[in-house]
Amino acid sequence: MTIDSLIDTVLDREGGYVNHPADRGGETRFGITAAVARANGYGGPMRSFPVEQARALYRRLYWEAPRFDAIADLAPHLAAELFDSGVNMGPAVAAAFLQRALNALNRGATDYPDMPVDGCIGAVTLAALAAFLKRRGAGGEAVLLKAIEALQGERYVALAESRPANEAFLYGWLANRIG
Incomplete structure (x- = not known):
């Protein structure tokens, strides 16, 4: 099991774009909230948040840090x-x-x-x-x-x-x- 395989599992589980009305986190894409994306330099619409950026954030913020x-x-x-x-x-x-x-x-x-x-x-x-x-x-x-x-x-x-x-x-x- 590698961090890449763990990230793949999270991406599969989290799916693409979600904006569930009961979720206080608001918009997410690949499980990354808009707040986390914005805090890490992403300024575009969450529907377009790139999977490569999600992978990098998962590795840096949720594995290495x-x-x-x-x-x-x-x-x-x-x-x-x-x-x-x-x-x-x-x-x-x-x-x-x-x-x-x-x-x-x-x-x-x-x-x-x-x-x-x-x-x-x-x-x-x-x-x-x-x-x-x-x-x-x-x-x-x-x-x-x-x-x-x-x-x-x-x-x-x-x-x-x-x-x-x-x-x-x-x-x-x-x-x-x-x-």
């Missing part, structure tokens, strides 16, 4: 989940899920110290992940994936509960984004 590429060196399946969650919820939310899960799985800070849950992957998060994987072995990555998917599912339900318009998306989020 949050350091999911560094996670991939240690746990590629985990990195793929964080990328997909980051596309849907924001990279900082996905990174915070990882940090929360690692803190909860460190056996009272005996395996590695707790870290701040700041949504930023740096040396401390990477060291904790490496220590967790070393301690738990091959099954550790699968357990982290379950923990992150549980946090993700809880967030989706909370979003639907807090804003009834989000109920339009809940089934798809649960069906297509978890597992």
Whole structure:
């Protein structure tokens, strides 16, 4: 699994141009919101937003900037989940899920110290992940994936509960984004 294949999957899932009335993000093309496109130099109509620009933004903003590429060196399946969650919820939310899960799985800070849950992957998060994987072995990555998917599912339900318009998306989020 490469970042190119992960981006292909997101592009397939997100489709082309969408402007769903219940989506606070407004217009999107290939899953990129108009706000993100504009903040990164695109000035044209979203219906014409080029797929090459979407690919570049996914790589830069949702893979490299949050350091999911560094996670991939240690746990590629985990990195793929964080990328997909980051596309849907924001990279900082996905990174915070990882940090929360690692803190909860460190056996009272005996395996590695707790870290701040700041949504930023740096040396401390990477060291904790490496220590967790070393301690738990091959099954550790699968357990982290379950923990992150549980946090993700809880967030989706909370979003639907807090804003009834989000109920339009809940089934798809649960069906297509978890597992």
